[in-house]
Amino acid sequence: MSGAGGGKGTKMTRMLEGAGDIVRTHRLRKEFEDLVAVDDLDLKVGPGLLYGMIGPNGSGKTTAIKMLVGLLRPTAGKAYVLGEKVPIVDNISRIGYMPQEMAIYADLTVHENLELFSRLYSMDRELFEKRERELLKVIDLSDRRDALVSQLSGGMKHRTSLACALMHDPEVVFLDEPTVGVDPELRVGFWKYFADLKARGKTVIMTTHYMDEAVRCDLVGMMRLGRLIGEGTPKELMAMTSTSDLESAFMTMARKVGT
Amino acid sequence: MPLIMITIFGYTFGGDVKNIDVCVVNLDQAPANQSMAGAIISELGTRDTLDIVRVYSPSDAYLDPVAIGREKVEDADIWAIIFFNETFTQDAAAIAGDGTGQSALVRLIADGTNPNIVQAISNDILTAIRAVLGTSAFVVPISISTDLVYGEGARFIDFFAPGVMGLAAMMVTFMLSIISFIHERTTSTLDRLLTTPVTEGEIVAGYALAFGLVGLVQSIVIILTAVALFEIQIVGNPFTVLLIIFVFGAGNQGMGFLLSSLAKNEFQAIQFIPLILFPSLLLSGVFWPIEAVPAFLRPVSYFVPLTYAVEGMRSIMIRGWGMGSIWPEFAVLVIFAGIMLLLSAYSLRKRR
Ligand SMILES: Nc1ncnc2c1ncn2[C@@H]1O[C@H](COP(=O)(O)OP(=O)(O)OP(=O)(O)O)[C@@H](O)[C@H]1O
Ligand SMILES: [Mg+2]
Numbered sequence: 001m002s003g004a005g006g007g008k009g010t011k012m013t014r015m016l017e018g019a020g021d022i023v024r025t026h027r028l029r030k031e032f033e034d035l036v037a038v039d040d041l042d043l044k045v046g047p048g049l050l051y052g053m054i055g056p057n058g059s060g061k062t063t064a065i066k067m068l069v070g071l072l073r074p075t076a077g078k079a080y081v082l083g084e085k086v087p088i089v090d091n092i093s094r095i096g097y098m099p100q101e102m103a104i105y106a107d108l109t110v111h112e113n114l115e116l117f118s119r120l121y122s123m124d125r126e127l128f129e130k131r132e133r134e135l136l137k138v139i140d141l142s143d144r145r146d147a148l149v150s151q152l153s154g155g156m157k158h159r160t161s162l163a164c165a166l167m168h169d170p171e172v173v174f175l176d177e178p179t180v181g182v183d184p185e186l187r188v189g190f191w192k193y194f195a196d197l198k199a200r201g202k203t204v205i206m207t208t209h210y211m212d213e214a215v216r217c218d219l220v221g222m223m224r225l226g227r228l229i230g231e232g233t234p235k236e237l238m239a240m241t242s243t244s245d246l247e248s249a250f251m252t253m254a255r256k257v258g259t
Numbered sequence: 260m261p262l263i264m265i266t267i268f269g270y271t272f273g274g275d276v277k278n279i280d281v282c283v284v285n286l287d288q289a290p291a292n293q294s295m296a297g298a299i300i301s302e303l304g305t306r307d308t309l310d311i312v313r314v315y316s317p318s319d320a321y322l323d324p325v326a327i328g329r330e331k332v333e334d335a336d337i338w339a340i341i342f343f344n345e346t347f348t349q350d351a352a353a354i355a356g357d358g359t360g361q362s363a364l365v366r367l368i369a370d371g372t373n374p375n376i377v378q379a380i381s382n383d384i385l386t387a388i389r390a391v392l393g394t395s396a397f398v399v400p401i402s403i404s405t406d407l408v409y410g411e412g413a414r415f416i417d418f419f420a421p422g423v424m425g426l427a428a429m430m431v432t433f434m435l436s437i438i439s440f441i442h443e444r445t446t447s448t449l450d451r452l453l454t455t456p457v458t459e460g461e462i463v464a465g466y467a468l469a470f471g472l473v474g475l476v477q478s479i480v481i482i483l484t485a486v487a488l489f490e491i492q493i494v495g496n497p498f499t500v501l502l503i504i505f506v507f508g509a510g511n512q513g514m515g516f517l518l519s520s521l522a523k524n525e526f527q528a529i530q531f532i533p534l535i536l537f538p539s540l541l542l543s544g545v546f547w548p549i550e551a552v553p554a555f556l557r558p559v560s561y562f563v564p565l566t567y568a569v570e571g572m573r574s575i576m577i578r579g580w581g582m583g584s585i586w587p588e589f590a591v592l593v594i595f596a597g598i599m600l601l602l603s604a605y606s607l608r609k610r611r
Contacts, residue, residue, distance in 0.1 A: 069454045097454040103447035120455040164451070 021080070022047050022172050022203045023068060028077035030063050030226075037063040039226035040077065045205060045219070050198055052214045053207045054250065055223030061207040062100050064223070065174050068205075069097045082172065093121055096170035100177050100207075104161050106150040110141055113149060113164055121168035128167075135163040138193045140186055155181045162190075173197070175206040179213060191216055211246045222250050229257045276379040276551045277307050280337045284315040284324040289348035295363070295391060295401075296343035302387040303341075309383055312337055317345075325368070332370050332408045335578070338550075339369035339380050354400040363401045371410030372577045373418045373548050381405060409578040413492060420491045421572035422545035424481050424504065425565050428474035429539060432508040434532055436470055436515025441525045459607040463516060463600050467509040474508030475501055494579030500572050503585075506592045507568040513599025520606040539565040567591040 023045040030038040038060040045051045053061045066072040068079055070087030082091040104113045111132070118128040136142040139159035141152075149157055162178050179187050191213070194204055198218075206217075214220050215234040222230040222237070230237055230253040234246055241252035283303075287296035303309050315324035328340030343365060351363035365384055369377045381403050388401050410417065443449035452462055478501060485491045493500075514535070522528035539545075542552055543565035552560050560566050571588035574580040582589065 066450075071450050071453060092454065093456040095454065097451065099447040099450050101447040103451045105448060106446070117451075117455070120452070120457050122456070 020047060020083075021045060022049075023051075023079075023081055023205065025064075025068075025079040026077055028064070028067060028079050029075045030060070030067060030072060031075045036226050038067065038074075041226070041228055043221065043228070045203060047203055048198055048201050049203055049218045050194055050216070051203070051205045052217030052220045053205070053223055054209070054211070054214050054220060054246070059223040060226040061223050062176055063226075065097075065176055065205070065207065069095060069174055093168065094171045096165040096168065096173035098162055098165035098173070098175045098178055100180075102157050102161055104149055104157065104164055107148065109146050109148055110136075110152070110160050110163075111145045113160060114167055117164045117167045123168060131167060131169065135166060138166075138189060139163050140189065155183060155186075158182060159186070170202070172203040172205065175204065177207050177209070179208065179210060187213070214246050220246065222253055224254055224257070227257070229253045275308070276376060276548060278310045278554060279308060279339075279376055279380060279550050280310050280312050281380065282313045282315065282324075282328045282331060282337050282340045283311055284319075284328055284340055284342045286317050286320060286324075286345045287343045287347040288317065288345050293348060295348040295351050298391045299343075299365075299384070299387050302390050303383065306383060306387065308379055329368050329408065332368055335370060335372075335574070337370075338376050339367055341380075341384065342366040342368065351400045365401060365403045367403055367405045369405060369407055370578075371407035371413050372573055374410070374413055374415055375418070376548055376550060377405065377407070379550075409494075410492075413577055416485070416489045417492050417577055418573065419546070420481070420485045420489070421500075421576050422543075422569050423485075424478045424500070425507065425543070425568040425572060426540065426545050427481060428478055428504050428508050428568070429511050429565055430536065431477055432470040432474045432511040433515045433535060435473065436466065436512040437519045437528055437532060439466070440516050440519040441528050444519075445525060453607070459604045462607065463513065463604040466516065467512045467596070467600055470512035471505040471509040474504050474511075478504045491576070493576045495575035495581060497575075499575050499582055499585070503568055503571050503575075503589060503592060506589070506596050507564065510564060510592060510596030510599045513596060513601075513603045516603035517599060517606055520603065539563050542566070544569050564592060564595045567595075 021044050023043055025041050025043040028038060028041040028043070029036070041060075041064055043064075053064070055061055063072065067074050068081055068086060070092075074086070079086040081088050082094055084091050088095070105116070108116065114132050114135070115128065118131070123131070132145075133142075136145060139156075139162060141156060141159060141163075144152065144156065149160060152160065158178075158181050162175065165173055165175065179190055182190065187210075194216075197204055208214055218233065219231065220234055220237060221228050230240070230249070232240065237246065237249045237253075238244060241249040241256075243249045243252055283300055285294075285296050285300060287294045289295070289297075291297055300311070300314060304311055315322065315328070325340070325342055328337070328342070331337045332340060347363050347365075350361055354362050365388075367377075367381060367384070369380060371377055384403055407413075440449075443452070453459070482493070482497060482500070486493070515531075518531040518535070519525075519528035522531065538559060542556060542560040543549075543563045544552075544560070545565070549557060549560050549566065567588040571585045571592070574585045574588070578584075
């Protein structure tokens, strides 16, 4: 199965050369004591792309995203989001972030969580109600709108968390494993929504452990031990490694760089 | 840590009230070597219950020392003045000799805000009188008349109520703040908040406002209960009391945020609760006056914000003072809150 952007690979890559990158990093590095979590990462993500980061546990995906959204201070290197150096301040309301952990208030209802985040972005009431209806449909929780988050299932909490990140309709959204624990049917729905976001010119940067999701991304970055060991459209990556799926492509790449 | 606590506890709990500041006015005209007042005063001086700030002698009479002393008590600079009149030795001798005349009178003009202190002062005077007369005297020709400047009819509960309010406000705001911050941290909602346009200052201010109000509501409940059940006195303006609670609650919220953001993990953060609560509980004058805190620990008392909250509230509720008189305590609390909130906003920012 080929991804949405699969066929236009070369064109995409070329587009990345241009200015107006949504995310751009230069030798971005994060060390925790003697552990190098992100090792000289060079990333470039243009507008309107669905960028997927894959890599084993501990490969530095979350750390990289946290630096981009301004939660972790880079040890070295530079990073720009929407043209602003991180931690971004002026453009902060143009980004959305869904942490890997639940990160919603368990003692509030789904509605209250959404409302809270809409308030933090100073959204007006009318817009909020419209967005809420829309997002509740996407996460399929319209009928649980007034349920306490603590009483929802794990997957439902996760879906609520996604909706909170998307509430203010950000231009670029960082999603750390948005589909973990979400049932297959709903994941299809999510991907429809991501495609929709993309169609509206939004940029999605996400991490995932599901290879069938990664192939739907326009660009895939393969992380290993904090390093980007391969990047390209899923088609390119598979072609480069003469493999037929991303999983084997990753393995081959990993073998190529050694270690 | 537990060692320090038990030590403080041992030194303060049930400790004697000591170093109570008083002035003495001695107008006794008996020659110095025969003056009974002089003997009593020097006996008082050898004991550590009272700290005699100043002794006014007959040569100070033109100053009207009683009026000055009373004023000092009214300003709460000293707890009491002890007054011996011109004929003190004479009266005592007369009544001891032939049982005639009026009994010699020690006049005590005291701040009744804390009944325990007044009690301690008059007990100490009695002890000193007995020491001077020696064990032989079985009729004590001297009596003490006490005249309270504040807190006429104040009971221990009146002294205690402001302390409980302060302590309760501190417990709820400080502990809730530590716990909510840990919660925000561990559930990553804090991360999420920090990626919104909301600034660190706004997060801290929001919490401070919320917890200040929590402290406020709690105090209203305590006041109403104390008034209804124990008929405590509130001489001054209860709204000033609530203002103190609000500022104090906001400060504690900041302190909780600050400490839990300094902590590496939630276990460390939780340990801050007793670390802060214990000294406040023991050293701030909630249960016993600061005067009962051993002298070497008293400097610590002056670093405990609760000391100022409780003192301020007592001044309002028992002395009937207004903002014009309690502003030093209030200022300390405002500074405390300001520093804590700024530091906690700063530490939030530094976390990145
Ligand atoms: N706060 C921290 N302190 C110390 N080490 C950390 C910290 N956060 C992450 N690490 C380490 O950095 C490395 C990268 O972690 P990171 O969370 O970025 O991995 P990841 O790719 O997101 O993994 P996963 O797929 O499991 O989410 C790991 O070895 C991790 O142990
Ligand atoms: Mg991760």
